[in-house]
Amino acid sequence: MARRRSSSNVLNFLVMPVLGLVMLFPIAWMFVVSLKSEAETYRTPLTWIPHEPTFANYVSMWQALEFARYFQNTLIVAGVTTLLAILVAAPAGYAVSRFRFRGRDAFSGFLLASQMFPRVILIVPYFITMRMFGLVNTYTALILIYVAFAVPFCIWMLRGHFASVPVELDEAAMLDGCSPFQVFRRIVLPLILPGVVATAIFAFLVAWNEFLFALVLTTDRKMSVITVGLASLIGEYKTQWNELMAATIVGSIPAMLLYAVLERYLVRGLSSGATKG
Amino acid sequence: MYRYRRYAYAFVLPAVLVIAGTLVYPMGQGVYLSFMRVGIDLATTFVGFANYVEVLRQPLFWGVIGHTAVFAVVSTVLTLAVGLGLALLLNRPDLRFRTFWRVLFLMPWTISHVAAGLGWKWIFDGLYGVANDLLLRIGLIEEPLMWLGTRDLAMACVIVANIWRSYPFVMLLLLAALQTIPQEQYEAAGVDGASGWQRFRFVTLPNIKFAIFVGSALDFIFNVRQFDLIFVMTRGGPRNSTEVLATLVNRQAFEYFDYGQASATAVLMLLMLVAATYVYRRLMQTPVESR
């Protein structure tokens, strides 16, 4: 027992802080740079703690970019993408994991193959198609594309989680008179909630971080998303490092908050009771 | 289960519709253009396999395949190691401030590739970079290194940045998989007096094997496709040493305006990825497949 406690202490007071420091160093450094004036950024020797810390970069970045607007656009696009992707991918992942049906292997293989094509080649066909349907500058265009990007991966991610639930459970439920859809919706899906949440976070971040298609398919600045706004700080002759770092940090906050809220579902407990039966 | 087979089609139909409706046409267009000479105004002339021959004949192409393989394989293996290690740590029942740590380690994922690439480029800057400053201060190096201006170092730098940006995905996927391992299995192993390693080897690993397969396969695909991070950090240089397939396709399409060749390269890339994934899947012999 004493050994256990000491290993806990090593974990909590040595391993995690050190790892945290290493992994977060780049972000910490971005934060330091975001607090520096432009002149101090280029001063050598480097200052690890800004001599004259300033929030001016946050103010100017906020004024230069319509950040509130970008946040709104990005949240709508990423939020709807997440919902749709899970709605579409969860039943498909269940089917691929549970049913042996004709074309199953071809289908799951095609899912992966569809994501192996370099995106740059798809831009022009997408633009032409979206324009044909009058969808340029709409949330719909971005959502459609991001759902298409996220769904194949989501199916694969969910498939693994479904596989961890014993098939006997489904069979027992069906003997009790549940339809396959009820088994999926009421019995199996709740069991893999951590997996669903992880997949939802993935889908959200696919949409949150995408840049190329957002850039090409939004020709009106009002429809810009965060990544496009960030890129506008990179110019022909000059990159606004401090503002860029400030904007990067602010831009990642909503995604962090969302994850902090969802994290509670990433826990054991829901499954353990049920699988005993 | 087999009685309900026909339900399978109803379950996969929405996914099929979404993918067919949004991906098949653009991909088909890409394959079609790979057999054409394509003008900047999209005027096309059929040229058969000429684009493929042209691409395969360039010595650069084979070098690029090598760089892509090094970048993707090293990134995937190390990302898996980091992601698995952190997932196991974050899953320990005696971890305090669990939410705090979990949110903290996810942070790199919330930063876009462009921003992450710029951040790392700045860290590795020869004159104003903190990497040099740190190593000089602790005396590991005598004079500043030109990280992104030196061939092998540049590749190492983009790999480090890439691992940093991608481990949270693998970590999250494995963390979720760890949650679904029934506690009873550990309890049973505990009774048998299993050591920590044995618990991992005989209980944890078999349970997350499929998640490891999915995580590393998807991460591999992300890595082969990686463009923004590399382009921002090195633009494929110095001397093409970090030029990978994705940056090459971009160069052909948007620097040389040669959509035919870019599409041909893209199709070749697709074929190679499909082959690599197939081999990997056979190697993994995933337990689910036998079901």
Next chain:
Amino acid sequence: MLRSRLVRSLLALACAAPVAVTAQPVTIQYMDWKLNDSKKIYEFYEQVAKEFTAANPDIKVELVPVQWEQRMQKLITESQGGVPRDVVRVTGTDMAALFPLLRPVDQLLRDIGKYDEVVKPIPARYLADYDTKDGKLYGIPTYISADGLMYNKKLFAAAGLDPNKPPKTWEEFLDYAKKLTKPPNQYGYVLFGAKSGSSARRWMRVFWDAGCEVITRDFKRAAFADKPQCVAAFKREIDFARVAKVTPPGAANADFEFVITGFAQERIAMHMGGANNVDIANGKNPGVGANFALVPMPVTGAALANGDSLVIPAGSKHPQQAAKWLAHLASKDVEVRYALVGRSSPARADALADPRIKADPFLAFHVPADALYSGYSTPKWPKVETVLMDMVQASLLGDETPEAALARGTKEVNAILAAP
């Protein structure tokens, strides 16, 4: 008969309606990366657009900023999708690839009666070399500038050199550079080794200065190793980094950002640059621009005539209105005012002669016409540029001797130019 006439006139009335609609104010879009890069320039164009609409109440102008990196992708994708903007800024070197997507502007300018006013004052050679294809004019240059030797007078004085006597020969140049080099904090000179257009033009001039071409002007074959002095000039530049070590380390990765930052921090004493560098340096280190001076590069001062062109994409729905806006931007008054804000030399001779331009030592800087070279306006240039910069990097990294790099590059460039 009467009835059919009635029907016809009704039809005519119905058809007239859309004509009436087109007489309504039209909004045209102007896409330009300068709008994204500088608040000052954005506000300037806002003002110009306001004045333009006051004079042409039926045309409104919407300003569309675009990121520098994505400017070509945006223009091409939107053109291919059939919805391009009406007036777009592109670089002179972009033009060669873009012709199929553009609408000739000469006829449009004649239609609105502005041809002579817009085109006449611009150097004919520049128009011919960059903006003309098959006898038709597709773009109007908005500025033409050339690089010179930009140096820091304060560092000159500190090294015991006369700030008013920049080096005139390459021997003198090397001597100065050595005196100005105090590693690791200060270097006399800098080479642009990273692959980019702004690096390439600085290497092109090395060959021009030696009396050579990069590729022949009929774009048939490589010419950078034609004469011994071409090879010698290239080797001389490489030796600044590898032998004399008067440039900061990491030259193979040095891009404009790296150079201008070092120059602004007064860690680099001399570099090749233009008028706009002063403002950019001031942004990084306020007031430092007061120490700078700009003179022609030794020995001949050869430099690329470098500028941007304004174009009208073929798919523009309002070409007439677009041409009016383009003509307004290319007028003398707007060019002079733009030059003062955007810190670049006007393309028009009459604007260059304006007292407001002449009063500014950096804007008034110009390279004599016989030392001013045009770029190679062929769609294959981007590939040639890749080889050029690869030769530079190979030599800088020591993979190959400069001679070997040029020999290999000659083969590669010849293959590129011979391909269909």
